[in-house]
Amino acid sequence: MAAYDTPYQRLEASYTDSPLGEHDLLVHVPEGSKSPWHHIENLDLFFSRVYNLHQKNGFTCMLIGEMFELLQFIFVVSFTTFLVSCVDYDILFANKLVNHSQSEHVKVTLPDAFLPPGVCRARIQENGFLTSLLIIAGVFWIHRLIKFIYNFCCYWETHTFYKQALRIPMSDLPYYTWEEVQSRIVQIQKEHQICIHKKELSELDVSHRILRFKNYMVAMVNKNLLPLQHRLPFLGNTVFYTRGLKYNFQLIFFWGPGCLFQNEWSLKPEYKRAGARLELSEKLAQRILWIGLANLVLCPLVLVWQILYAFFSYTEVLRREPGSLGARCWSLYGRCYLRHFNELDHQLQARLSRAYKPASKYMNCFLSPLLAVAAKHLGFLAGSILAVLIALTVYDEDVLAVEHVLSTVTLLGIVVTICRSFIPDQHLVFCPEQLLRVILAHIHYMPDHWQRSAHRAETRGEFAQLFQYKAVFILEELLSPLLTPLVLIFYLRPKSLEIIDFFRNFTVEVVGVGDTCSFAQMDVRQHGNPTWMSAGKTEASVYQQAEDGKTELSLMHFAITNPRWHPPRECSAFLSHLRERVQKDSAAGNQKNSPSGLHHLQCSGLSFQSDSEVWEILLVLP
Structure with missing residues (x-):
C-alpha cells in the first residue's frame, strides 16, 4: 500500500440508515411506561459493555477476572520489591556461611536468605528510586481500583439488562452466540426505545457503536496513513506496531482532552470544515509532540514494568516449553491489516485461528538447509552431553548437588529444543502455492504480487510481518517504550495534515449513530x-x-x-x-x-x- 501525496477528497454522504421521513424521529412514550433503558445517552459505551460481558462469559467471570488483575499487579510490585530489597543473595548463592546455633552441619534453608523485616524496610527507605517507583505504582493501582468500582456498577446495570430486557440469565449466557444476543437487542428497540432517534435498530447500527474507533484505525492502516512500515539498515522493510504504540494512537485521536472527538460518537465540528485545516494540523502536531515527550519521560517506568511483566509471564513457560518462543502468532499489525470493517473481535479471532495451521506450515517450508545441517550437529552434541548427565543423575541423585549441574542440564535442554525447531519435518512436502491459497481462504487479503510468488523469500518475508515469531513479538513489546516516542515525534507528527484531511474527508454523520468512518458504511x-x-x-x-x-x-x-x-x-x-x-x-x-x-x-x-x-x-x- 503506497501513501498518496494528493489530499483525500471530501465525500458527500448520500446514504442513511434511517427510513425516509425518520431523520428527526422522536418517539413519545408516556412517563409511567418508560423502561429503565429508554433513551440510553451513550449507546457506544453501553453496547460495548453488553458485548464485553458476553465475551467474558457473564458478570461473575468478568468481576473475578478484574479482581485477579488487581491482585496480580500487587503481586508483581510486592514480589519485585521483595527480591530487590529483602533477599541476601550472598547466602542464597553460598558465598558466605550461615551461623546455626544447633549444629555446624545444618543445611542452609531458603528462609536463611531472607533479611529481617526491619533491615528490609530500611533498605527500601534508603533506595530513593525504588521508593519513587512504589509511590507511582500505588497511585496507578488506586486509579485502577476506582475504575474497577466504577466498572462494577456499570456492568451490574448491564447484568440487569441481560436478565430483564434480553431475558438471558447469566448462567446461560456462555451458551448464547453474540449473533443471538444482537438479534434480541434489535428486537427490543421497539419496546424499550434504547435509541430515540430511530424507530428500528439494525445490526450495522450495533456494530458501528461498538467498533466506531476501531473502524477508523482499520481504515487508516488500509490507506497506509499511520507510520507503521519503516526501512531500516540491514533489516530492510520492517513493521513496528505494538500495544503501546496502538494505545498512543487511540489517545491522540479518540481519547482525552485535545483529541479529535468531543465525545464517543461525535467528531468536533471544527474538524469537519476545510477552512481551518492548517491550524488544526499545527494543533494536532503540537499534541503529538507533547504526548511523545510524555512517553519519553515515562520511558524508564514503562520499560521496567514491561521487563518485569515479560519475566514473570514467560520465564516459567520457557523453562517448561523452550520451543514456545519459536512458535508464531498473528502480529498486531496483521490483525489490523486483515480485519474487515465492522468485524468484531471474536469473529476476527475465529478467522485467524482457522488460518494458523496452514500459516505455520507455509512458514516452515522456508527453513534454511544450511541452518538445518548446523542444528542437527549442534543438537547431537548437546543431546549427547545431556544424556550422560541424565544417566548420572538416575544412577546417583547427588550429582545434582554438584555446582552448575542443574543449570547445565536446563541449558542443554533448551539448546536441544531450539535446534529441533530448525530441523524440518522429513515428511514435509514443499507446496507453498497451495498453502498460501488455503491461508487466503481464511485471511481474505494478500497483495497482488504474492500470486504465483509464494515460493519466493520476499513473499515469505512480507507474510512474516503478519505472522511473526512469539519471540519477536516479546522483543518488540520490550523495545516499545524506547521506540514509541521516536515514532510519534519523528514519523507521526509530520503526517498531521494528512490525518486532519482523512478525518474530515472520511467522516459521515449517520442518523441514530453519529459520526462514523465512511468506509465502515x-x-x-x-x-x-x-x-x-x-x-x-x-x-x-x-x-x-x-x-x-x-x-x-x-x-x-x-x-x-x-x-x-x-x-x-x-x-x-x-x-x-x-x-x-x-x-x-x-x-x-x-x-x-x-x-x-x-x-x-x-x-x-x-x-x-x-x-x-x-x-x-x-x-x-x-
Missing part, C-alpha cells in the same frame, strides 16, 4: 474498487477506494455473519451479482475465467452444496 459505490465492479457501477476515485478490496470483502463478511441485515440497494445488487457469477462459474466448471480469489478451489476440491457455501467462497475473492 461499506458502500461499494462510494468506496468500491473498480476491479471488483462492472463498468460505471462505482464512483470512487483512487483516493476514495479502499485498498485490497476491503470494502467489498467487508460487505460480504458482514452479510454472511448477519443474514437478517438488509443492505442498501447498491450493496444488495453487488452481492447478488457476485453470487450469480460464482454460481454460474461453479456450475459450468469454468475456473479459468473465474475471479483469482477462487484459485484455492483448484487444490481443495470444494463443491457447492448450498447457497451458504457459495457465500463462503465469495469471502476469498481478492
